[in-house]
Amino acid sequence: MNMHNFNSGPSILPQPVLEEAAKAIINYNNIGLSILEIGHRTSWFEEVLHEAQQSVKDLMQLNDSYEVLFLHGGATTQFMQVPMNLLDTNATAAYCDNGIWGSKAIKEAKLFGNVNVVASSKDRNHTYINKDFTIPADAAYLHYTTNNTVEGTQWHHIPETHVPLVADMSSDIFSRPMAFDKFSLIYCGAQKNMGAAGVTMVVVKKDILGKISRTIPPIMDYREHIAAGALLNTPPVFAIYLSMLTLRWIKENGGLTVMEQKAKERAHLLYSTIESLPNFVATVAPEDRSLMNAVFVMKDPAQEKPFLDECKKLGMVGVKGHRSVGGLRVSMYNALPLSSVQAMCDLMKDFANRYN
Template sequence: MKHNFGAGPCILPKEVFQEASQAVLDFNNTGLSILEISHRSKEFEEVVVETERLVRELLNVPQNYSVLFLQGGASQQFAMVPLNLLPEGGKAAYFDTGVWATKAAKEAKKIGQVEIVASSSDKNYNYIPKGFEIPADSAYFHYTSNNTIYGTEVFEKPTTSVPTVVDMSSDILSRVIDITDYDLIYAGAQKNMGPAGVTLVIIKDEILGKSGRSLPSILDYEPHIKAGSMYNTPPVYSIYVSMLNLRWLKAKGGISVIEQENIVKARTLYDEIERNPFFKGTAAVEDRSRMNVTFVMENSDLEGDFLALAKERNLIGIKGHRSVGGFRASIYNALSITSINALVDTMREFEEKHK
């Protein structure tokens, strides 16, 4: 058995893979593959409708919010957000907590004025700044809720009266949130929702149409809303597999259930990192991500030996990002406690061999 700790595209439940693979051969007994059916067909329209319904149900999305399935990943949203929400001459507030937050701000600066309200770059993004102020005259405030590279997570939305935009690419659907705390949420699917290729966007309708910009239609949220995510040919297969995964999540009992599983998984691994004298965590304890656990060895010369042992034990994708080094275990929704225990057992085995 392979234990996939890769940061993304992530693992999905085995039953989702099985149903999705069957649909490649014959989708719903149509005699056609899901890869070849028309995106305008009744069969696929039903997929989009169900996928949106499941998103609304699982996240408790109010009716005054639109749900979109777009392309271009979070990186395209880095540009779409300011194009749609930042008026000419206006200012946006950005919170710098890692690589993806930095890239989002960089793109916004090409479109208008950006103020970085706080940053953790001084300590290689190993903590989440607290107690900063967000200018009340900002068109919106943007932050990244989970930082995959550095292993930090924002569990409480910073307090502000201005519209809030959040990139939830790597922790969407992993914990209970109040959608009404946010005005726009975007998330690349390839962590917890589905395969790469589709991006979930949830928008409070009333914030649109105020930038005064004349935009290319493909970069304007409103045409996508009016077309029901079908302004252009949608990523059919990615949406379909996301639907299957959302069904799986609902059948498990929903987000409150998966959140408790994620808490147990993260606690189990962090407890071993704290206990084992060969390892240490890199993120501030109070800001440790439940999705991406980052850690290093007390003796860095032994890292290669641990990676070799991990490979022997079928632990895949635990090498840390070059910005941090060491190790990173991405423990998204579909990763079971069995895999966490396999990693913990390997850490203990390494400890016994090197005492």
């Protein structure tokens, strides 16, 4: 059966990446060893690491004032590590609360300093993105989540501010060109558009570091990782290798401009189909809808189970909404072919015909 992978993450990866990775598990680059068996301080792995770092800088068009780190821990660890490194005990950081991940980041930041929630969409169940809000000029930084995987919203603009910008880009990284140099720190878990679960990317502008008085445990200190050439401890070798392959695939397939164009095609097809059918209701304000994660519900909740059953029969996985919000969700990351979205839309139309 031809599967359609709408998983929200870990999620679909490009087929050429999987094929190359499977080969490398047996014999990496014909060296006679598996990629899983080589030391992280060998030239074999250093080439992988350096290509991955350079690809990030190329795709983001960043200069050498930025460092690219591939860390353990997941974006959730960054919820802690960001304030640990950037927020002094008596200082205040500005946070936007647009969903489950932003809320978790806020909770962790409060353990290290003061948090000023300058924007929240909680009043309407996180179904929109705040536009008008004030960021105090003395905030240590502004933190926001560029794409809300669970709620299906996405920032389509970068907030205007003079304070350092920090963004969790876990679920829309490398899906569109952006003025990445407006950010002081960008982080993401790899398991959507940048590879598989098990590695976390941190892109940090060096001049933001070293400005607080807290003693930071070395393994949590970005400066220690930078000083050690991104090899402070044994890194997640295979996960970085997969990211390197995925970044290479993005570059070879037209870069971020093409990724965005394809994301728009997929999202337009899906959202317009939802809009055209009375059975399905998109829950997010049209201008704030995510190109990565389309969240919607059935007008008649009783139709949800039969619809999900039909998805399952057709090999469509990952369509159930996050357990915290329910409903339906179709994730459409870089590697998802338009044909999978088309198959979903065909099913929706067919279902609507039969269930009206």
